Amino acid sequence: MPGMRTQVGIVGAGPAGLLLSHLLALNGIASVVLEARSRAYVEERIRAGVLEQGTIDTLDEAGVGARMRREGLLHHGIELCVNGRGHRIDLTGLTGGRAVMVYAQQEVVKDLIAARLVADGTILFEAEALAVEDHCADRPRIRYRHAGQEQTLNCDFVAGCDGTHGVARSAIPPDALTVFERSYPYAWLGILSPSPPPADELIYAHHERGFALYSMRSPSVSRLYVQCAPDDDLAAWPDERIWDELEARLGSEAGRPLQRGEVQQKAITPMRSFVAEPMQHGRLFLAGDSAHIVPPTGAKGLNLAVADVRLLSRALEAFYRHNDSTRLERYSADALWRVWRAQHFSWWMTTALHRSDDASGFDRRLQLSQLDYIIRSSAAVTSLAENYTGLPFAD
Numbered sequence: 209m210p211g212m213r214t215q216v217g218i219v220g221a222g223p224a225g226l227l228l229s230h231l232l233a234l235n236g237i238a239s240v241v242l243e244a245r246s247r248a249y250v251e252e253r254i255r256a257g258v259l260e261q262g263t264i265d266t267l268d269e270a271g272v273g274a275r276m277r278r279e280g281l282l283h284h285g286i287e288l289c290v291n292g293r294g295h296r297i298d299l300t301g302l303t304g305g306r307a308v309m310v311y312a313q314q315e316v317v318k319d320l321i322a323a324r325l326v327a328d329g330t331i332l333f334e335a336e337a338l339a340v341e342d343h344c345a346d347r348p349r350i351r352y353r354h355a356g357q358e359q360t361l362n363c364d365f366v367a368g369c370d371g372t373h374g375v376a377r378s379a380i381p382p383d384a385l386t387v388f389e390r391s392y393p394y395a396w397l398g399i400l401s402p403s404p405p406p407a408d409e410l411i412y413a414h415h416e417r418g419f420a421l422y423s424m425r426s427p428s429v430s431r432l433y434v435q436c437a438p439d440d441d442l443a444a445w446p447d448e449r450i451w452d453e454l455e456a457r458l459g460s461e462a463g464r465p466l467q468r469g470e471v472q473q474k475a476i477t478p479m480r481s482f483v484a485e486p487m488q489h490g491r492l493f494l495a496g497d498s499a500h501i502v503p504p505t506g507a508k509g510l511n512l513a514v515a516d517v518r519l520l521s522r523a524l525e526a527f528y529r530h531n532d533s534t535r536l537e538r539y540s541a542d543a544l545w546r547v548w549r550a551q552h553f554s555w556w557m558t559t560a561l562h563r564s565d566d567a568s569g570f571d572r573r574l575q576l577s578q579l580d581y582i583i584r585s586s587a588a589v590t591s592l593a594e595n596y597t598g599l600p601f602a603d
């Protein structure tokens with residue numbers, strides 16, 4: 209069937225697919241983005257909200273950072289709170305000037321969609337990819353359904369940016385893919401509340417009652433999480449119970465009353481670590497959540513997606529501009545270096561801060577010793593700050 213033709217066919221209009229399309233366009237490379245959901249759906253989907261320094265820089269350099277700079281909140285530190293005792297971690301001082309930006313993922317998505325549309329970029333919403341075919345030959349194609357019709361997108365390369373439940377990864381034969389996974393015996397119950405933040409910076413709290421995280425979306429909207437069991441029912445968490453737990457876990461010794469506001473967007477998120485290797489098969493390249501998932505504690509998911517497409521766009525640029533495919537051949541190995549660093553950091557933050565019912569007395573003592581070491585040792589806290597703000601890009 210004759211179909212549309214482009215240079216890079218991109219499946220998924222999350223941060224990975226949209227940023228890739230934008231970076232390619234800046235280098236004169238054509239792409240088409242296929243997105244199963246509607247524009248409104250992807251622009252409103254609540255996800256994470258902390259951008260590493262390298263992500264901030266990448267968005268700025270790509271000319272899509274203006275609203276983030278105006279409306280985002282630049283943070284130079286975080287608080288680590290252990291059983292009610294708070295300790296500020298000076299991220300910027302410990303990393304030679306690096307910081308993080310609190311700016312919601314769906315805002316990044318809105319900015320990228322706007323930039324693509326202004327530049328006449330093609331994003332087909334409500335276009336569900338059904339299969340990636342012939343990606344081991346020179347002319348791969350994506351079969352998709354749009355407006356009730358099955359259609360074909362012919363391309364030079366396919367970028368699978370379709371998240372963890374997408375179709376791109378399943379086009380790689382199982383014997384060519386190795387999957388590494390880990391699940392955790394806890395989950396997060398998250399809420400959004402139009403209530404003023406109790407502090408200017410994020411608070412990561414380890415408490416005997418379980419982990420809690422105080423984050424924000426703006427100076428008047430709080431984003432709060434409490435550790436719960438993965439099989440907990442939302443019905444067991446009436447609003448008052450959530451506020452009581454947050455206050456018990458986040459309150460410092462001096463007492464830190466939370467202003468209780470309306471509870472919105474109440475949801476339980478399970479946690480998982482997942483990596484599929486390699487991130488490439490023939491002319492199909494995976495980026496973002498389609499290749500890896502991290503538990504949310506280190507706030508790395510979105511940042512890894514950005515790091516992947518930064519590498520992939522540069523590799524495609526070398527191919528189209530200089531007929532040089534060495535960077536494409538190296539893409540998976542280059543990306544996996546950062547993926548595994550972030551996997552380790554996310555696993556470490558998660559296990560260091562959560563309460564596990566299975567932990568022995570010995571395990572709990574080790575956990576407290578680890579947190580105490582972060583507080584007392586400049587070497588240990590510097591390592592945390594370096595990973596949290598994100599390691600610099602090698603290029």
Ligand code: APR
Pocket residue numbers: 219220221222223224225242243244245250255256313335336337338369370371372373374375495496497498508509510511513
């Ligand atoms: N056809 C077209 N689009 C698809 C298909 C399909 N078959 N399957 C999934 N999609 C779309 C989804 O609707 C979604 O919009 O792919 C997009 C994938 O986007 P994300 O899930 O946001 O993944 P990614 O761009 O890799 O961004 C990673 O998202 O999950 C968070 O915490 C994660 O912050 C990280 C970020």
Ligand code: PHB
Pocket residue numbers: 255256257258410421423424431504505506507
């Ligand atoms: C968030 O604001 O949603 C958030 C912040 C920090 C994290 C995870 C999520 O580690």
